[in-house]
Each structure stands twice: as C-alpha cells, then as structure tokens.
Amino acid sequence: MQDIIPAISAVAGYVPDYIMTNHELEKMVDTNDEWIRTRTGIKERRVLKGEGKGTSVMATEVLKQLLEKRNIEAKDIDAVIIATVTPDYLFPTTANIVANNVGAVNAFSYDLTAACSGFLFALETGANFIKSGKYKYIAVIGADKMSSIVNYKDRNTCILFGDGAGGVLLEASENEYGIKDSILRSDGSGGDYLYMKGGGSVNPPSHETVDNDMHYLFQDGKTVFKFAVTKMADVSVEIMNRNNLTGDDIAYLVPHQANKRIIDATANRMGIGDEKVTMNIDKYGNTTAATIPLCLWEWENKFKKGDNIILAAFGGGFTWGAVYLQWAY
Numbered sequence: 001m002q003d004i005i006p007a008i009s010a011v012a013g014y015v016p017d018y019i020m021t022n023h024e025l026e027k028m029v030d031t032n033d034e035w036i037r038t039r040t041g042i043k044e045r046r047v048l049k050g051e052g053k054g055t056s057v058m059a060t061e062v063l064k065q066l067l068e069k070r071n072i073e074a075k076d077i078d079a080v081i082i083a084t085v086t087p088d089y090l091f092p093t094t095a096n097i098v099a100n101n102v103g104a105v106n107a108f109s110y111d112l113t114a115a116c117s118g119f120l121f122a123l124e125t126g127a128n129f130i131k132s133g134k135y136k137y138i139a140v141i142g143a144d145k146m147s148s149i150v151n152y153k154d155r156n157t158c159i160l161f162g163d164g165a166g167g168v169l170l171e172a173s174e175n176e177y178g179i180k181d182s183i184l185r186s187d188g189s190g191g192d193y194l195y196m197k198g199g200g201s202v203n204p205p206s207h208e209t210v211d212n213d214m215h216y217l218f219q220d221g222k223t224v225f226k227f228a229v230t231k232m233a234d235v236s237v238e239i240m241n242r243n244n245l246t247g248d249d250i251a252y253l254v255p256h257q258a259n260k261r262i263i264d265a266t267a268n269r270m271g272i273g274d275e276k277v278t279m280n281i282d283k284y285g286n287t288t289a290a291t292i293p294l295c296l297w298e299w300e301n302k303f304k305k306g307d308n309i310i311l312a313a314f315g316g317g318f319t320w321g322a323v324y325l326q327w328a329y
Ligand code: UT7
Pocket: 030, 031, 032, 035, 036, 039, 040, 116, 155, 156, 159, 220, 221, 222, 223, 224, 225, 228, 257, 258, 259, 262, 286, 288, 314, 315, 316
C-alpha cells in the first residue's frame, strides 16, 4: 500500500473588526508610531471586544468557514485541534467548545500549547493522524485572544500583540502534493524569557498575583529576538537542505509574524526575496498561534498546485520549527 500524504484541503481565517492603531497605543503608553513601525513592522492590530467573548468565538468562525469551503458536514470531522495560549478556560478545552458550537459530534477535540509555534506543532500532530489512515478530516486551528493577557501599561509588550484565528482542514492528498517534512524543536531553558507567571498551579490566582501583574504576558524582548533570529532561520535552512531545495525552488516562506526584522533575517538566510515572503504583521501584529494560518488564508489565492512552501515559527517555551509542504490544490 502507498503511503498516505497528508494535505491541506481548505484554509480559513477570522480577525475581529476592532482596529487598534499605533496612534491609539500612543495615548496609553509612552510610545510612538514611528518606533513601533521601524522596530517591529506593525501599524495596527485587531482586538476582540465584547463582554464574555473568548478565543472560541474566533475559532468557531474559522471552523464554520472550513466546513463551508470544503462543503462537508460538521459530523464528518474526526478531530479538532486548537493551538492556543489563551484558551476560554483552563478546561474544558477551547476545542471542545468550538466542536460543540458547530455540531462536530463525532470529533474528539483538544487544545495544544506551544505558544507561537503552536500551529506548527498542531499541524504535525494532525498530519500524522491523517497519515495513520484512521481518520479522514482533521481541523487544525491556531487562535489567540492576546488582548486578554497583554498589559496595556507595558510598552515593551502591548504594542506587539493582536487577536485572531486561522486554520486548515487536513485530509489524505488526492495527488502527490501535501505535507512533506517537518522539524520541531523545544528548549525549556528559555522558559523565563517569555511566559505568564500567574494562573497555573505554581501561582494560582490570588489578590497577590493580580496586584503583582502576574496574569500578564512577560517578555524579555532582546533575548527572545536573539534566539528567534537564529533558530527560525536554522530550521528553515535545515529543512531546505535535507529536501534538496534552494531559494529558487521555494515559492513562499510563510513565517510566524513576531517582528519584521526576524522575518527579513530568515528570508535572507534562506536566499529568497521579499516577493516570496507572506507578511501581514503590519495589519494584525503578533497573533501568536494564528499568524501562520492567517497568512495561508490571505495568500491562498496566490498559491499554485505544487508550490514549494516553507512554514517557520519561533516562540515561547522556547519552541520553534519549520514545515515543508507542496500546495495541493
Ligand atoms: O512571538 C514570540 C516571539 N517573540 C519575538 O520574537 C519578539 C522578539 N523581540 C522583539 O521583537 C524585539 O526585541 C522588540 C520589538 C520586543 C523590542 O525591540 P528592540 O529593538 O529589541 O528594542 P529594545 O527592547 O532593545 O529597546 C530599545 C529601546 C529601549 O530604550 P533605551 O533603554 O535604549 O533607552 C526601550 O525602553 O526602546 C525602548 N522601547 C520603546 N520605545 C518606544 C521599548 N519599547 C518601546 C516602545 N516605544 N513601545
């Protein structure tokens, strides 16, 4: 029997309507539009407004779109995997909520956490479910409501992040194209440079954790930048080399959108020009697990069947990785 090749068969995305511009942030912290644009590439980001609205609101829209685009019914979905660091609750999982919202009654569903690399980790997981031959349709979604853990008094971090969700449907390829290779890595010694101190079992929520701002994301930007620039490029080049690909063979790099300077450095190391790099950081900022699927969603019409595409990410944990795929439709 021939090996099953897992492939992306549909892409979807959702961003909330509210646009938070750099100028709005100038009124909240000591920053300015020029600094944010030149240091990060971000002009604006989206924020999910409304009492009681969590990450599942955005992820549900994505799953509905995936079903519509592929023209399948919710009951046909075998699994829903959601990568997120901002789940609606610690449990039940956001994926449980989303699957229930669309009526995916036959799906098992769970969340997966690998911060900004979450979508790639979830994609590898879903792809292997398809490869096993046991499942037909797997939905892999990256979704984060970063505004729920960002401190809008901290100029080091509040300018960076936004809310959004994106996702893909995976199934067995009908041709020779699909997900071909992946390299995923983690290094827990980097944990202290990008994390949220409170809310877990070490520092459960209390008056003290709230008073000490422990429920907000903390980032040592400089250190994370240094690792991100090196590691994201390292794995991207490694996956190219082991698949005998040069810059000329690559149709698109789809990188995590944390900082335009990190993306430029990665593309440079890979030997590919700007025109082959998907970039929407200017509009959405860093949406953590959603950046890569949001790029896939916005570039879907440009991709051609058989295009060689590299996905690459670096994030909290530390976690990082690259995926090589050939666009299947
Ligand atoms: O997605 C997960 C992975 N995350 C990342 O990959 C993010 C990696 N890090 C970064 O992207 C960058 O480090 C930042 C964008 C977060 C910061 O850029 P930077 O070039 O590393 O700036 P910096 O932290 O070295 O700060 C330079 C200066 C400092 O002032 P002094 O000490 O030189 O006087 C900061 O206080 O810029 C100041 N600064 C700001 N100024 C205006 C920091 N934030 C701001 C701000 N507006 N928002």
